[in-house]
Amino acid sequence: xxxxxxxxxxxxxxxxxxxxxxxxxxxxxxxxxxxxxxxxxxxxxxxxxxxxxxxxxxxxxxxxxxxxxxxxxxxxxxxxxxxxxxxxxxxxxxxxxxxxxxxxxxxxxxxxxxxxxxxxxxxxxxxxxxxxxxxxxxxxxxxxxxxxxxxxxxxxxxxxxxxxxxxxxxxxxxxxxxxxxxxxxxxxxxxxxxxxxxxxxxxxxxxxxxxxxxxxxxxxxxxxxxxxxxxxxxxxxxxxxxxxxxxxxxxxxxxxxxxxxxxxxxxxxxxxxxxxxxxxxxxxxxxxxxxxxxxxxxxxxxxxxxxxxxxxxxxxxxxxxxxxxxxxxxxxxxxxxxxxxxxxxxxxxxxxxxxxxxxxxxxxxxxxxxxxxxxxxxxxxxxxxxxxxxx
Amino acid sequence: xxxxxxxxxxxxxxxxxxxxxxxxxxxxxxxxxxxxxxxxxxxxxxxxxxxxxxxxxxxxxxxxxxxxxxxxxxxxxxxxxxxxxxxxxxxxxxxxxxxxxxxxxxxxxxxxxxxxxxxxxxxxxxxxxxxxxxxxxxxxxxxxxxxxxxxxxxxxxxxxxxxxxxxxxxxxxxxxxxxxxxxxxxxxxxxxxxxxxxxxxxxxxxxxxxxxxxxxxxxxxxxxxxxxxxxxx
Numbered sequence: 001x002x003x004x005x006x007x008x009x010x011x012x013x014x015x016x017x018x019x020x021x022x023x024x025x026x027x028x029x030x031x032x033x034x035x036x037x038x039x040x041x042x043x044x045x046x047x048x049x050x051x052x053x054x055x056x057x058x059x060x061x062x063x064x065x066x067x068x069x070x071x072x073x074x075x076x077x078x079x080x081x082x083x084x085x086x087x088x089x090x091x092x093x094x095x096x097x098x099x100x101x102x103x104x105x106x107x108x109x110x111x112x113x114x115x116x117x118x119x120x121x122x123x124x125x126x127x128x129x130x131x132x133x134x135x136x137x138x139x140x141x142x143x144x145x146x147x148x149x150x151x152x153x154x155x156x157x158x159x160x161x162x163x164x165x166x167x168x169x170x171x172x173x174x175x176x177x178x179x180x181x182x183x184x185x186x187x188x189x190x191x192x193x194x195x196x197x198x199x200x201x202x203x204x205x206x207x208x209x210x211x212x213x214x215x216x217x218x219x220x221x222x223x224x225x226x227x228x229x230x231x232x233x234x235x236x237x238x239x240x241x242x243x244x245x246x247x248x249x250x251x252x253x254x255x256x257x258x259x260x261x262x263x264x265x266x267x268x269x270x271x272x273x274x275x276x277x278x279x280x281x282x283x284x285x286x287x288x289x290x291x292x293x294x295x296x297x298x299x300x301x302x303x304x305x306x307x308x309x310x311x312x313x314x315x316x317x318x319x320x321x322x323x324x325x326x327x328x329x330x331x332x333x334x335x336x337x338x339x340x341x342x343x344x345x346x347x348x349x350x351x352x353x354x355x356x357x358x359x360x361x362x363x364x365x366x367x368x369x370x371x372x373x374x375x376x377x378x379x380x381x382x383x384x385x386x387x388x389x390x391x
Numbered sequence: 392x393x394x395x396x397x398x399x400x401x402x403x404x405x406x407x408x409x410x411x412x413x414x415x416x417x418x419x420x421x422x423x424x425x426x427x428x429x430x431x432x433x434x435x436x437x438x439x440x441x442x443x444x445x446x447x448x449x450x451x452x453x454x455x456x457x458x459x460x461x462x463x464x465x466x467x468x469x470x471x472x473x474x475x476x477x478x479x480x481x482x483x484x485x486x487x488x489x490x491x492x493x494x495x496x497x498x499x500x501x502x503x504x505x506x507x508x509x510x511x512x513x514x515x516x517x518x519x520x521x522x523x524x525x526x527x528x529x530x531x532x533x534x535x536x537x538x539x540x541x542x543x544x545x546x547x548x549x550x551x552x553x554x555x556x557x558x559x560x561x562x563x564x565x566x567x568x569x570x571x572x573x574x575x576x577x578x579x580x581x582x583x584x585x586x587x588x589x590x591x592x593x594x595x596x597x598x599x600x601x602x603x604x605x606x607x608x609x610x611x612x613x614x615x616x617x618x619x620x621x622x623x624x
Contacts, residue, residue: 065578072563073588076479235524237552238468251524323507325442325520325531327469338520340474340507353470353520361555390578
């Protein structure tokens with residue numbers, strides 16, 4: 001196994017990529033290549049209109065909107081409890097994580113805090129949805145680069161997590177389980193022991209992914225030095241989550257700006273960063289995050305406090321007048337809700353800040369000058385969910 | 392404000408927090424913004440220990456972006472969007488005034504327009520949030536845009552990520568961003584007319600078929616009627 005590990009060699013690769021980007025000149029009569037909207041490389045209906053000159057991309061413009069469902073408008077006619085049903089469908093691989101920032105924002109406006117047990121279980125489910133989301137990324141990335149094996153493994157092992165989510169919430173994809181002031185229900189009997197076994201299986205999956213994918217020479221050659229995003233550019237585009245940490249930005253909302261209502265202050269884990277900013281760095285961060293998430297779940301399972309799972313909440317939920325912004329570290333990055341309330345049953349305005357929207361908006365910048373196969377690598381490494389772009 | 396908590400200790404902590412209504416960090420941020428922008432800062436709101444809202448004039452929008460980026464170190468672009476403060480002329484069930492007149496009911500008087508934190512003078516308002524990732528604070532900037540000519544200078548040269556957000560605000564609210572490099576539809580088809588997120592744009596699905604969930608308030612599991620508060624609306 002000869003891995004590209006030499007720093008100088010990496011720097012040379014990155015410099016070469018940057019040179020290629022700088023030296024390209026526009027050719028008006030260049031060929032236009034449509035990738036998508038129905039294309040396996042775009043996982044979803046994201047269409048990329050790429051203008052190419054030979055094998056190099058002159059400009060790549062993502063066209064979103066094939067799945068726009070108008071959630072921001074719909075929230076204005078739904079009561080607060082009804083909104084969670086909608087926002088479940090934003091990032092459908094980590095659905096529960098979508099509900100949490102909205103519920104926390106509503107709790108902030110109402111001045112309610114969930115009981116400790118509910119906060120704990122909420123955090124566990126949050127991390128389980130991270131596992132369900134990112135484990136699929138590892139398989140998806142492998143499929144995009146031609147390694148089908150890990151794709152099958154990830155679909156297989158992801159079931160362990162989905163089963164645990166289903167056992168609590170009743171839903172594999174759309175739990176709709178979080179409530180203002182707590183959770184819908186308590187944990188089922190025997191769930192804690194089962195989840196511990198599932199976490200061991202997830203760690204075994206991570207080791208397998210590490211061996212099969214990250215130690216693979218072809219994978220390294222296809223991802224090292226590809227799609228380099230410097231930290232300053234990442235910040236100005238609003239890249240968050242593993243994409244930002246892959247560019248060396250040491251920032252994690254779970255650790256740095258954790259909103260009240262989640263139990264992250266009770267666990268000990270490491271926030272990984274990678275200085276390279278290339279496709280490999282972003283993928284590697286996600287592998288480490290899968291491991292860390294399983295550790296967080298393990299720690300939380302050991303320390304679940306007893307008590308109620310629901311605070312005393314009015315039966316008809318009216319949120320007092322005001323504005324609140326709450327963001328959490330979702331599997332895809334920073335997800336936040338800006339709620340404007342007029343003291344009514346329904347929100348006056350909800351701005352949904354989803355991670356993929358910002359993460360994908362950097363595609364025109366990062367794809368300029370790269371070779372066509374690398375567009376696929378870059379898209380896969382940025383990792384987006386269509387519902388998270390289009391909302 | 393309703394403050395309900397299952398634990399008595401939680402309520403006591405909340406009371407202790409309220410005794411300290413100052414936030415030196417955010418007061419300081421606001422002061423440095425005022426020093427840079429002068430009279431362009433027309434409104435502000437601080438929720439201690441949590442968040443800062445600043446409203447600037449439309450002329451100073453671009454400058455305000457440059458100042459928060461360079462002086463306050465908010466290099467991270469979070470989002471940019473808009474609010475239409477007009478009270479919806481349609482109810483929650485999206486029945487228009489015309490429908491009420493046809494059915495013989497009294498036309499409703501729309502409630503007066505009110506604005507949120509940091510105030511506002513116009514119907515449409517653009518707001519954006521930027522953050523400092525080293526010191527972990529964020530600032531929400533707001534700006535009024537004129538009703539007859541909703542336009543602003545673009546933020547794209549300051550924050551590259553504003554590109555898509557401004558396109559979205561343009562198509563959803565009809566706010567023009569002067570100097571934007573590629574102001575085309577983000578989500579909607581190219582020939583779509585109207586600005587769907589404006590409050591006077593009806594949600595047509597509701598006009599066609601009324602929403603069945605409007606009276607659907609289920610009791611809490613295990614709860615009894617006398618537990619409920621805020622009933623009788």
